[in-house]
Amino acid sequence: MKSACPHCRALMVEYRHGLSLGLVGCLRALQPFGLGAADINTLGLTHNQLANFQKLRYWDFVAKPVEEIEDAGNLWALTEFGLCFVEGRI
Numbered sequence: 001m002k003s004a005c006p007h008c009r010a011l012m013v014e015y016r017h018g019l020s021l022g023l024v025g026c027l028r029a030l031q032p033f034g035l036g037a038a039d040i041n042t043l044g045l046t047h048n049q050l051a052n053f054q055k056l057r058y059w060d061f062v063a064k065p066v067e068e069i070e071d072a073g074n075l076w077a078l079t080e081f082g083l084c085f086v087e088g089r090i
Helices: 021-033 047-059 080-086
Strands: 002-004 011-013 037-039 075-078
Touching: 021 037, 021 047, 021 075, 021 080, 047 080, 075 080
Parallel strands: none
Antiparallel strands: 002 011, 037 075
8 A cells, every 4th residue: 555654745655574384384383481581593494484574573472582782693482372262372
């Protein structure tokens, strides 16, 4: 959907991202860690999964465990919502 900014009239665009099987596979790979952090480079994910992993934040499924540390590297953790989703409770 395209619209104009009410302040500067610049074009605003909304991009939609679907939840794919590859992204769900990322969640499944994190599931054994529960709410604990894991280095995603050690989970055996494909290049596509690694490149798109951060999209899981759009649904609040994953988060960086410590946002304030600059060198958190590739550490990610399931959120409570993400854990409930991957376990089929929601």
